[in-house]
């Protein structure tokens with residue numbers, strides 16, 4: 001008895017799927033982003049099949065003609081994906097079969113599984129998205145570097161426990177973010193490398209008896225190499241977990257930045273002012289100017305963390321081979337990329353237009369004993385006392401001043417309190433030792449806050465970013481070159497060349 005199912009996989013089915021089954025299992029809303037990737041993978045697969053003599057030149061020509069039409073129709077909004085066709089892969093193949101007829105279109109799926117397609121499409125998509133993300137991180141780093149260059153000498157209190165700790169420069173603060181983001185670049189790059197392997201040709205799980213050439217599809221899709229082990233690659237989703245982890249840590253840093261922006265722009269801190277273009281108001285309180293971008297960055301971080309947990313939880317119980325659970329790898333991945341990239345899109349502009357209140361920073365750095373360590377250090381160097389004793393002496397001075405509501409800038413009090421500890425320093429001497437700008441200059445240790453070190457790090461980070469940017473361009477070049485090569489092969493086939501005469 002013949003099947004009455006209209007599904008491409010319907011042969012063994014006696015009835016049509018229930019509408020609930022269709023609605024429950026379809027992934028169209030999610031994988032519609034993969035149409036172009038699915039078509040590229042299909043074109044390359046068909047070319048390989050013909051080149052290997054598995055399908056005929058006529059088959060290839062028809063398949064390529066209709067896949068090309070699917071691509072342009074989708075672009076022009078004339079190829080609507082149908083949920084009852086389940087997913088992007090079945091939609092593209094159905095479009096092809098309807099257009100070219102089953103005698104041609106029906107041959108595309110020779111020596112190929114949907115599991116292959118799911119993986120190829122995801123690999124192609126991830127590698128683009130990672131490059132876009134890396135570009136976004138670079139732009140953000142450059143925004144920080146321009147803050148750093150401008151504020152190499154701008155003093156501010158550095159904090160520990162959110163309490164004034166020691167003077168640092170605003171440039172030093174800005175370069176700290178670049179230093180962090182450069183590690184994010186490394187993680188994203190590593191994720192890119194791990195994803196740039198070709199899964200196509202694994203077939204369902206066991207390879208195939210057809211004489212396919214997997215290295216040819218690797219070349220035409222611009223992958224670095226073929227992911228050989230069929231069962232491993234079909235079962236693996238670490239190429240998704242790695243980007244998600246990289247995105248998670250990146251998002252954590254963006255969230256911490258968001259937190260700093262939120263409280264730096266409060267009335268209480270008042271050390272930075274957001275440009276109106278990067279702030280929002282209140283529906284009821286006319287005076288409000290809120291740091292919503294920073295808050296939403298912080299607030300969306302959970303979604304990215306959740307994406308990683310979602311995928312890891314999905315994977316932990318899965319036996320080898322494809323399991324439908326794996327369809328659920330995409331929503332969290334999409335969401336993580338979307339959230340991170342939207343933050344990366346807006347934060348550089350916010351930072352470039354952020355107005356730092358340098359007078360206020362200078363005031364704060366003098367207000368609460370941030371130079372106390374400098375005084376202790378001076379006593380160590382000049383008086384030859386052990387650091388612990390100096391810590392004790394300066395602690396006593398600070399305690400005495402604080403009790404009376406005074407600061408180091410009450411020079412006579414400071415001098416008196418030191419004298420009572422047997423330390424005799426002139427007021428000009430004290431003013432020098434406790435000058436936050438001089439304190440900055442003194443911190444010349446490798447990676448310290450001194451202008452000289454910050455300047456050096458700015459230069460170094462800039463060079464690293466240039467290197468990363470050129471690496472991104474070369475990866476994009478590799479993808480484009482492979483894409484163009486596929487185009488050239490397709491053109492030759494459509495012009496009537498037989499596959500054996502085609503120039504690869």
Ligand code: ARG
Pocket residue numbers: 027031086087088114115118322324326327328
């Ligand atoms: N849309 C599905 C996914 O993304 C398609 C895979 C179905 N494959 C299968 N062997 N049943 O995973």
